[in-house]
Amino acid sequence: MPATPSRLQVLSLYKQFIRNSNQFNNFNFREYFLRISREKFKENAPIQDKEKVAKLYEAAQRDLGVLKRQKLISQMYTFDKLVVESAKDQGDSRS
Amino acid sequence: MLRRTVASGSSMMRMAKLPLSSRTALASATTLPRRHYSPAAAVKLTNDISLETHTDTQMASRDQAAARAEASAGSSAKAAAIIDEIDTSGRTALNAAYQENTGFGTRPIYMDMQATTPTDPRVLDTMLKFFTGLYGNPHSNTHSYGWETNKEVETARDHIAKLIGADSKEIVFTSGATESNNMVVKGVARFYKKTKKHIITTRTEHKCVLEAARAMINEGFEVTFLPVDEAGLVDLKELEAAIRPDTCLVSVMAVNNEIGVIQPLKEIGQICKKHKVYFHTDAAQAYGKIKLDVNEMNIDLLSISSHKIYGPKGIGALYVRRRPRVRLEPLFSGGGQERGLRSGTLAPPLVAGFGEAARLMHQEFESDQAHIKRLSDKLVKGLLANDHTNLNGSASHRYPGCINVSFAYVEGESLLMALRDIALSSGSACTSASLEPSYVLHALGRDDALAHSSIRFGIGRFTTEREVDYVIKAISERVEFLRSISPLWEMVQEGIDLDSIEWSGH
Structure with missing residues (x-):
């Protein structure tokens, strides 16, 4: 059984989700992953069962890996900004 | 050198x-x-070679806008007095059609989710390893390269089957829903051609089912194209009455691609079971978006498309019931892959991407549904707030992600031209090249004019609230503008009934 993460560890994971989601260059993907990250953490916040939390934590770490890779890909192949997006909008970690 | x-x-x-x-x-x-x-x-x-591949039309369009502004300033100074009115009206049209120099981007909002959906980054992540290392042929069972790929393919098959309550052995991979539909309509009919000579389908089906059925007429089959009511639903009594002893197949689509209407699948399934006729449903637009269960709904064959569920393009699947077994003649002859129904090497990257997309549809079902419903309600409310607009298709039996609205007294194609900043369509992508009005809306009893002025809006997982707000505002403004230059609209405002007018000959 994987170790139960501390409160601090979960918070740090959440922070990483938000940071990586924010670094998507694509507007729709950025907004989606921000929304879904917030939603998922909020939804699972009341779970107390240690085993369940540990499992979710492990799954979330895998998802974070996906997010980290895909964020980079999104930064490599960029497109024009959408008409609803300010040209100076965020989404590029290097700027 | x-x-x-x-x-x-x-x-x-x-x-x-x-x-x-x-x-x-x-x-x-x-x-x-x-x-x-x-x-x-x-x-x-x-090292200096940039990894980024920009489609940098943004700069070009900004330059163009600047040049245009300069030119119009020069010309209006010269001939301001004479053509003031024309000039300004021309410029309003331009302003309405393009939002330039506003500090925003130029890429249109994507609102055509029925045509195709963006590939989910998580799907791409699954697919990438098949292009970098997992290149084995899933049908090679003599070495580990084949085994590892085959394992991934079977996992994907499980995910796809799970979403419709089927067994993974009942899933056959094809190149897309069009192939699946052709396989069913032609394959089932050909297999039972000695005893059965009749196929039933509806008038609002996708073109590929209609054309496949039409092709079967040439092979000596009879086809009944059932009409639909004003809401786009099939009349169950009419369906039951159309079934004959020699009917082999009933094909009714689950969610309509143009109007988003959900057909009463469970009831149709019961009727088909009662009369021992195979029931096929084209679920390209429904799979993963509404609850489907092949056993509960008595579905014998079901077509699925991957790129409608944020998966890769170029792959789809067909569910073929095993108990009781549904027999069909394969379209392709070959090595006998996919239970002999669809020969040819599978494309593992696409299959795995498709499987991941299906898994995500399952995982995110509630979240997606809530999000799409919320945005859809907002969009419908915002659009119908304009005068003389109406929602096409049933208001209650519908998938919220597909909204078809008619704007009376506005030409649909000209509205689409004015909406360069929103990617929309007036019907299915297959028929958008031709200017003829949608046959689906015709089947609903809409007249040509209204069918011409209809636009389809698609909402998906990646649509944002900001985009919906923008669309409502843009559509309202431009409908108003196009009506303000329309003589028909002027007559309507004066209270003239357009049907009473006798148009002079052409």
Whole structure:
């Protein structure tokens, strides 16, 4: 059984989700992953069962890996900004 | 340098024998005497190559806008007095159609989710490893390269089957829903052609089912194209009455691609079971978006498309019931892959991407549904707030992600032209090249004019609230503008009934 993460560890994971989601260059993907990250953490916040939390934590770490890779890909192949997006909008970690 | 080496082949031979560093020195010394490239500089050059591939039309469009503004300023100064009215009206049209120089981007909002959906980054992540290392043929069972790919393919099959309550052995991969539909309509009919000669389908089906059915007429089959009511729903009594002893197949689509209407699948399934007729449903637009269960709904065959569920394009699947077994003649002859129904090597990257997309549809079902419903309600409310607009298709039996609205007294295609900043369509992508009005809306009893002025809006997982707000505002403004220059609208405002007008001959 994987170790139960501390409160601090979960918070740090959440922070990483938000940071990586924010670094998507694509507007729709950025907004989606921000929304879904917030939603998922909020939804699972009341779970107390240690085993369940540990499992979710492990799954979330895998998802974070996906997010980290895909964020980079999104930064490599960029497109024009959408008409609803300010040209100076965020989404590029290097700027 | 190239020319030189080609001209003197022997010197190239000599160069090849030299070590790398001295060769570079030699090349630079002999061919480019004035410019010195040190090895360090060459390395730097390769590092400088940008990994980014911009589609930089943004800068171009900004330049264009600036040029246009300059030109119009010059011309209006010259002829301001005479053509003031025309000029300003022209400019309003332009302003309405393009939002330039506003500090925003230029790429249109994507609102055509029925045509296709963006590939989910998580799907791409699953697919990438098949392009980098997992390249084995899933049908090679003599080595581990084949086994590992095959394992992934079977996992994907499980995910796809799970979403419709089927067994993974009942899933056959195809190139897409069009192939699946053709396989069913032609395959089932051909297999039972000795005893059964009749196919039933509806008028609002996708073109590929209609055309496949039409092709079967040439092979001696009879096809009944059932009409639909004003809401786009099939009449169950009419369906039951149409079934004959020699009917082999009933094909009714689950969610309509143009109007988003959900057909009463469970009831149709019961009727088909009662009369022992195979029931096929084209679920390209429904799979993963509404709850489907092949056993509960008595579905015998079901077509699925991957790119409608944020998966890769170029793959789909067909569910074929095993108990009781549904027999069909395969379209392709070959190595007998996919239970012999669809020969040809599978494309593991696409299959795995499709499987991941299906898994995500399952995982995110509630979240997606809530999000789409919320945005859809907002969009419908915002659009219907305009005068003389109406929602096409049933208001209650519908998938919220597909909204079809008619804007009376506005020409649909001209509205689409005015909406350069929103990617929309007036019907299915297959027929958008032709200017004829949608046959689906015709089947609903809409007249040509209204069918012409209809636009379909698609909402998906990646649509944002900001985009919906923008669309509502843009559509309202431009509908108003197009009506303000329409003589028909003027007559309507004056209270003239358009049907009473006798138009002079053409």
